[in-house]
Amino acid sequence: MALPCSRTSTNCFNYAQSDAPAVKGLWTHLAGTYDATTGSACLYVNGVQQAGCLTGVQAYDGGALMLGRARWSGNLVEHWQGGLAGIRVYSGIRTATQVQDDLTDDDPGRIFGITH
Structure with missing residues (x-):
């Protein structure tokens, strides 16, 4: 999850990252608050x-919400290598409990034949 460093920044982002790398072939629930x-700003992986x-970060309006990619110097970069579902x-x-409830409400991974 990334937030720009300033309203005019095109090459600076603050990142909230997962504690461990993703596992190939395993559906993973991601939530950002x-x-x-x-x-x-916090990232949740499988409800954790x-x-x-x-x-101390500021979110700035005026830009598009991007999922599965980023914008760097006006170019679309860092394209997600996988499926997106249940967005x-x-x-x-959202509270931690609400994020955990979203995890168990449905399982979009089944669209891709992947179990949680």
Whole structure:
């Protein structure tokens, strides 16, 4: 999960990353949360909050929400090598419990024949 360093930044991002690399062939539930009041952004992997939460970051409006890619110097880069399914975007802050509930509500991995 990446947030730009500033409103005008095109080559600087703050990243919240997973604690471990992804496992090829295994469906993984990813969720990112952002709290504009505290400036914290966290990544959850399979319902577990990762250690690398960002603090004191600002999300900037005016840009597109991107899934499975990033923009660097005006170019689309870092294309996701895999499938995306079950995408949800919520307004408001999701709690850890709500993120875990989303994990068990359905299993989009079955679309690709992958079990959780």
